[in-house]
Amino acid sequence: DQQVKQNSPSLSVQEGRISILNCDYTNSMFDYFLWYKKYPAEGPTFLISISSIKDKNEDGRFTVFLNKSAKHLSLHIVPSQPGDSAVYFCAASGQTGGSEKLVFGKGTKLTVNP
Amino acid sequence: SQTIHQWPATLVQPVGSPLSLECTVEGTSNPNLYWYRQAAGRGLQLLFYSVGIGQISSEVPQNLSASRPQDRQFILSSKKLLLSDSGFYLCAWSLGSGFQSFGPGTRLTVL
Numbered sequence: 001d002q003q004v005k006q007n008s009p010s011l012s013v014q015e016g017r018i019s020i021l022n023c024d025y026t027n028s029m030f031d032y033f034l035w036y037k038k039y040p041a042e043g044p045t046f047l048i049s050i051s052s053i054k055d056k057n058e059d060g061r062f063t064v065f066l067n068k069s070a071k072h073l074s075l076h077i078v079p080s081q082p083g084d085s086a087v088y089f090c091a092a093s094g095q096t097g098g099s100e101k102l103v104f105g106k107g108t109k110l111t112v113n114p
Numbered sequence: 115s116q117t118i119h120q121w122p123a124t125l126v127q128p129v130g131s132p133l134s135l136e137c138t139v140e141g142t143s144n145p146n147l148y149w150y151r152q153a154a155g156r157g158l159q160l161l162f163y164s165v166g167i168g169q170i171s172s173e174v175p176q177n178l179s180a181s182r183p184q185d186r187q188f189i190l191s192s193k194k195l196l197l198s199d200s201g202f203y204l205c206a207w208s209l210g211s212g213f214q215s216f217g218p219g220t221r222l223t224v225l
Binding site: 006032034036041042043044045046049089093100101102103104105106107 | 120146148158202208210212213214215216217218221
């Protein structure tokens with residue numbers, strides 16, 4: 001039972017254009033969502049997050065949108081740069097068990113072509 | 115500032131051999147600690163997590179075990195490695211806010 005889904009395993013965009021990465025979740029108890037970026041053979045690095053009380057959070061070129069009714073979030077990167085090429089993981093957490101576990105999607109590999 | 119260390123960075127082990135991966139966190143106290151595995155072509159799978167010394171929760175039944183002998187030390191072990199244990203192992207920590215920071219990872223190849 002996959003609670004966080006990233007249905008696109010890969011995405012290719014041209015430098016300077018917008019990259020849109022999508023993520024869907026099924027558990028309505030999730031109230032905090034994060035995006036991580038991962039290069040090969042490295043640990044994931046935190047990119048941006050959003051709480052369920054908001055529908056948008058922006059940080060420089062990165063914006064995350066949350067649609068709670070659709071249980072859907074997306075990450076927009078504008079403009080895309082070749083250095084953005086990496087695997088992007090969507091993650092979700094809820095206030096359960098006190099452990100603050102994150103549930104990750106399987107990731108989307110973004111390739112930004114010069 | 116907080117930092118997280120993992121070693122070794124890479125490891126090649128024969129099937130049936132034991133395993134010990136170590137993770138330590140600096141600059142914080144009483145963190146939640148996590149072990150993940152990223153298998154080839156797959157996402158991040160949570161293996162174990164710990165909210166305190168000696169407290170371990172296992173997420174999936176498997177050939178691995180974890181221990182937390184000290185507040186900021188988390189160890190992943192196996193008595194006998196399987197081919198399917200190959201992957202990229204990541205340690206992470208958090209202070210219970212939902213936000214986790216990851217270590218650099220260990221690439222394990224079981225031959």
